[in-house]
Amino acid sequence: MGMDMAERVEAVLRDGGAPGFHGLVVRRGGQVVLERYGAGADFRLGEPLGHVTFDRDTLHDLRSVSKSVVALLYGIALGDGLVPEPGAGLMAQFPEYPDLAEDPGKAHLTIEHALTMTLGLDWNEDAPYTSPANSEIAMELAPDRYRYVLERPVAEEAGKRWRYCGGATALLGGVIAKGTGRPLERYAAEALFGPLGITDFAWTRGPDGIASAAAGLRLRPVDLAAVGQLVLDGGRGIVPEVWLEKALRSRVPIDGPFTYGYHWYVLAEERRRVQAAGNGGQLLVVVPDEELVVAVTAGEYDRDTGGSRAVLETVLEAVLEG
Structure with missing residues (x-):
C-alpha cells in the first residue's frame, strides 16, 4: 500500500x-x-x-x-474545571463590557453558540484575508478584539444558522485564557x-x-x-x-x-x-x-x-x- x-x-x-x-x-x-x-x-x-x-x-x-485546536483546549480546560460549561452565558464571561452586557439582543448568547458558530452576529469573512473588509482582519486590527466581536450587531436569532466566524474562536480563546489564568x-x-x-x-x-x-x-x-x-x-x-x-x-x-x-x-x-x-x-x-x-x-x-x-x-x- x-x-x-x-x-x-x-x-x-x-x-x-x-x-x-x-x-x-x-x-x-x-x-x-x-x-x-x-x-x-x-x-x-x-x-x-x-x-x-x-x-x-x-x-x-x-x-x-x-x-479546531482551540476547541480541544477548551475541552481540556473544561475537564479541569477551569472554564464554564458550553451552556453558560457568553456575555457573563466578559464582565469588563457592562455596556454590551445590557444589550437585550445578546442576553441569550452562550459559549455553545460560539463553539458551533451560530452567534447570529453580523460577520463576514468573504473578503480576502488581507482586507479590513474581512471581519476577522478588522477584529485583528481593532484595539480590543473581544469588544469588537461582542459589539457586532445582531443579524439573526442565535443557534439557528452556521456562519463562519473567527470572532467566535477569539471569544473562546478569551474564555480559556481567563479561566486558566x-x-x-x-x-x-x-x-x-x-x-x-x-x-x-x-x-x-x-x-x-x-x-x-x-x-x-x-x-x-x-x-x-x-x-x-x-x-x-x-x-x-x-x-x-x-x-x-x-x-x-x-x-x-x-x-x-x-x-x-x-x-x-x-x-x-x-x-x-x-x-x-x-x-x-x-x-x-x-x-x-x-x-x-x-x-x-x-x-x-x-x-x-x-x-x-x-x-x-x-x-x-x-x-x-x-
Missing part, C-alpha cells in the same frame, strides 16, 4: 494538480506511513516569508485549523503540546499582543498529524474522551456534505470523517474506520485551487482500494 500511495501522490504533484503543495503526513494504524515535503512562497498570516524549502522541522501556518499559547504548551511531546510551535499574535486563536497556530506537519492521532485515539487522557464525543458530533448543517460540531467539520457519510481546514489548503483529516490521519499544508492563501483536496482524495483512494 505504502509505495502505491506515494506513487499516486507523486503523480498528482508531477502533473501540477497541487501547485501550492508544502507538506503531507499520513498516519495509518498509529504509524507515519508517508511523509512528503515541497517548496514555495510562504507567509505568516500575511507576512511574506519568501521562498521556503520545507522539511520535517519547518513550522507552517495552520490558519483556521487553529480553531494564562495566555492561550502558554496553556496550549502545558495542557496539549507538552503531553504530546510537541516542543516546537508558534502562535502568531495580533497587534494587541494576544494570540490569534482563529488562525495563528504554527506547527510542523508531523506534529499536526500527532494532534489528529490524539483525536483518533479518543484523547488518550490528554483531551477528555467525553469532550471529543461532544465536539465531533454533527450539530449544525453547512451547505454541502459537511456538518459542524464544536469547531470541527463532520462528514457523516458511510465512512465517518472529521476534519479541520484552513485558508490556503491546510487540512487535518481523521477517518476512524481506517485508523487514518492525513495532514496537508500548502501555500494557496486566498486563491485555493483545491490542490490539498486533490492530495487528500488521492490518499483516501489509495487507502480504500488498498
Whole structure:
C-alpha cells in the first residue's frame, strides 16, 4: 500500500494538480506511513516569508485549523474545571463590557453558540484575508478584539444558522485564557503540546499582543498529524474522551456534505470523517474506520485551487482500494 500511495501522490504533484503543495503526513494504524515535503512562497498570516524549502522541522501556518485546536483546549480546560460549561452565558464571561452586557439582543448568547458558530452576529469573512473588509482582519486590527466581536450587531436569532466566524474562536480563546489564568499559547504548551511531546510551535499574535486563536497556530506537519492521532485515539487522557464525543458530533448543517460540531467539520457519510481546514489548503483529516490521519499544508492563501483536496482524495483512494 505504502509505495502505491506515494506513487499516486507523486503523480498528482508531477502533473501540477497541487501547485501550492508544502507538506503531507499520513498516519495509518498509529504509524507515519508517508511523509512528503515541497517548496514555495510562504507567509505568516500575511507576512511574506519568501521562498521556503520545507522539511520535517519547518513550522507552517495552520490558519483556521487553529480553531479546531482551540476547541480541544477548551475541552481540556473544561475537564479541569477551569472554564464554564458550553451552556453558560457568553456575555457573563466578559464582565469588563457592562455596556454590551445590557444589550437585550445578546442576553441569550452562550459559549455553545460560539463553539458551533451560530452567534447570529453580523460577520463576514468573504473578503480576502488581507482586507479590513474581512471581519476577522478588522477584529485583528481593532484595539480590543473581544469588544469588537461582542459589539457586532445582531443579524439573526442565535443557534439557528452556521456562519463562519473567527470572532467566535477569539471569544473562546478569551474564555480559556481567563479561566486558566494564562495566555492561550502558554496553556496550549502545558495542557496539549507538552503531553504530546510537541516542543516546537508558534502562535502568531495580533497587534494587541494576544494570540490569534482563529488562525495563528504554527506547527510542523508531523506534529499536526500527532494532534489528529490524539483525536483518533479518543484523547488518550490528554483531551477528555467525553469532550471529543461532544465536539465531533454533527450539530449544525453547512451547505454541502459537511456538518459542524464544536469547531470541527463532520462528514457523516458511510465512512465517518472529521476534519479541520484552513485558508490556503491546510487540512487535518481523521477517518476512524481506517485508523487514518492525513495532514496537508500548502501555500494557496486566498486563491485555493483545491490542490490539498486533490492530495487528500488521492490518499483516501489509495487507502480504500488498498
